[in-house]
Amino acid sequence: MSESISDAAAHGTDSPARSVSLARGLSTKLLVLTVLFVMIAEVLIFVPSIANFKLRWLEERLGTAAAVSVVLVEEDSQSLPRALQDQVLMAIGAKAIAVRNDGESRLLVVAEMPPTVDEHIDLAQTGPISATVGALETLFLGGDRMIRVFGKVGESDTEFELVIPDRRLREAMLVYSRNVALLSLVISLFTATLVYAAIDRIMIRPIRTMTRSMLAFARAPSDPRRIIEPEDRSDEIGVAERELADMQRQLQNTLGEQKHLADLGLAVSKINHDMRNILASAQLLSDRLSGVRDPSVQAVAPKLLRALDRAASYSEGVLAYGRTQEAPPSRRSVRLKQLVDEVEDLLGVDAVPGIEFVNAVDAGFEVDADSEQLFRVLTNLSRNAIQAMAGDDSAAVVRRLTISAERTGSVSSILVADTGPGLPQKARENLFAAFRGSARSGGTGLGLAIAHELVRAHGGSLDLLESRGGRTVFRVTIPDQPVRLDEARGGMRRPA
Ligand SMILES: Nc1ncnc2c1ncn2[C@@H]1O[C@H](COP(=O)(O)OP(=O)(O)OP(=O)(O)O)[C@@H](O)[C@H]1O
Numbered sequence: 130m131s132e133s134i135s136d137a138a139a140h141g142t143d144s145p146a147r148s149v150s151l152a153r154g155l156s157t158k159l160l161v162l163t164v165l166f167v168m169i170a171e172v173l174i175f176v177p178s179i180a181n182f183k184l185r186w187l188e189e190r191l192g193t194a195a196a197v198s199v200v201l202v203e204e205d206s207q208s209l210p211r212a213l214q215d216q217v218l219m220a221i222g223a224k225a226i227a228v229r230n231d232g233e234s235r236l237l238v239v240a241e242m243p244p245t246v247d248e249h250i251d252l253a254q255t256g257p258i259s260a261t262v263g264a265l266e267t268l269f270l271g272g273d274r275m276i277r278v279f280g281k282v283g284e285s286d287t288e289f290e291l292v293i294p295d296r297r298l299r300e301a302m303l304v305y306s307r308n309v310a311l312l313s314l315v316i317s318l319f320t321a322t323l324v325y326a327a328i329d330r331i332m333i334r335p336i337r338t339m340t341r342s343m344l345a346f347a348r349a350p351s352d353p354r355r356i357i358e359p360e361d362r363s364d365e366i367g368v369a370e371r372e373l374a375d376m377q378r379q380l381q382n383t384l385g386e387q388k389h390l391a392d393l394g395l396a397v398s399k400i401n402h403d404m405r406n407i408l409a410s411a412q413l414l415s416d417r418l419s420g421v422r423d424p425s426v427q428a429v430a431p432k433l434l435r436a437l438d439r440a441a442s443y444s445e446g447v448l449a450y451g452r453t454q455e456a457p458p459s460r461r462s463v464r465l466k467q468l469v470d471e472v473e474d475l476l477g478v479d480a481v482p483g484i485e486f487v488n489a490v491d492a493g494f495e496v497d498a499d500s501e502q503l504f505r506v507l508t509n510l511s512r513n514a515i516q517a518m519a520g521d522d523s524a525a526v527v528r529r530l531t532i533s534a535e536r537t538g539s540v541s542s543i544l545v546a547d548t549g550p551g552l553p554q555k556a557r558e559n560l561f562a563a564f565r566g567s568a569r570s571g572g573t574g575l576g577l578a579i580a581h582e583l584v585r586a587h588g589g590s591l592d593l594l595e596s597r598g599g600r601t602v603f604r605v606t607i608p609d610q611p612v613r614l615d616e617a618r619g620g621m622r623r624p625a
């Protein structure tokens with residue numbers, strides 16, 4: 130990470146890395162989730178272990194009872210004094226002890242009030258599910274229930290039996306549960322901290338770095354120091370960092386190009402501005418020509434004036450273009466044949482020896498278009514054709530520019546065809562792209578781009594139909610303006 134980025138982030142007030150509150154941050158979510166999951170895992174471990182705890186506790190009591198019983202079996206226990214029996218039972222915490230040998234059961238000691246038993250547990254036969262259910266019952270419902278537990282102790286064949294209240298068992302189970310809960314909490318916090326530290330280092334920090342870089346870059350996209358420096362990692366984060374760096378670099382290049390074009394546009398506008406002034410003086414001078422009585426001057430002067438007028442209005446147009454887009458076409462019915470004649474006049478085809486200009490448009494042909502804009506389109510196309518053909522030196526080669534037109538329904542097509550050498554590869558690849566298509570020394574590469582834009586503003590299209598040595602054809606297609614049905618109906622009703 131370059132210094133500038135960290136600086137920018139440090140000074141940033143609206144950095145998302147900061148605006149995300151701690152409680153909503155990824156780290157907190159991660160911490161809480163880890164604690165939760167570890168606790169769930171602990172509960173899954175706790176349930177079988179509490180069942181096991183209950184059985185071991187009862188087994189221990191049964192073992193103690195067995196130890197006592199071994200002594201009592203030898204005696205005639207029934208003859209034991211009441212006080213002694215009570216003492217034995219109290220020491221174990223039981224209500225009755227019995228021994229079963231070869232199917233014969235003998236009650237060794239019993240409390241004065243023989244108890245009623247709520248739960249019977251055969252230590253040898255208890256499966257894991259019944260042990261779990263029993264343990265949970267003791268934990269949640271127990272406290273004043275009586276349990277009868279029986280089974281063999283150690284290696285001996287003798288089966289012992291014990292009737293014991295579950296109060297102390299439940300107390301022990303509650304203490305055990307509390308300890309397990311506390312331990313689980315400690316373990317889960319410990320695990321969560323480790324997981325958090327690891328993930329924070331591996332993921333969250335790089336994500337924050339990327340976010341900061343995006344922000345810093347957004348503030349100054351042209352500063353190459355603000356492009357993120359990807360770490361040398363092969364995981365997803367590494368890929369994301371490299372992609373981000375690529376994207377920032379590309380964006381920077383594009384911005385550079387755009388700036389270049391904008392600068393160029395500005396320069397063109399400035400030149401145009403001054404050129405407009407020069408044209409204005411030229412207009413003034415040629416105005417005087419109209420006063421000269423010489424017939425040859427009289428023939429040329431109006432044409433010269435018109436040409437200067439047009440040039441001045443183009444300059445205006447370019448200046449306007451610098452500020453906004455091309456003005457929307459103001460469409461009228463235009464006599465195309467006349468317009469093409471004007472194009473011929475402007476281009477002064479006669480001045481280029483050996484080039485023939487054929488105006489093949491029918492006298493009555495009308496096209497629904499902005500005459501100034503259509504004039505510019507045709508001038509650009511014709512000028513290109515003439516420039517291309519002027520390059521042919523051989524006198525024998527036919528050099529003819531033909532403009533013709535036809536109408537299909539409501540669509541007018543104007544064809545500009547020449548017998549020149551065809552478009553060079555570069556011009557064909559960048560057809561209609563401003564500044565890129567020029568393959569001619571001294572060309573700016575704007576002519577076709579402007580023509581294309583103007584035709585599209587009419588809702589039409591400009592296409593290169595054919596381009597090979599000997600025949601190049603551009604087609605301008607302009608549909609008539611659509612007539613809105615409600616307006617048309619209104620217009621029809623009014624006269625009636
Ligand atoms: N009729 C044509 N025959 C041969 N090449 C053509 C023809 N029309 C256009 N071109 C080629 O296409 C290129 C682009 O034309 P475009 O009018 O856009 O730019 P330009 O003529 O180079 O410059 P300018 O902006 O001054 O018109 C030309 O440089 C030329 O090489």
Ligand SMILES: [Mg+2]
Nearest residue numbers: 509513576577
């Ligand atoms: Mg051109």
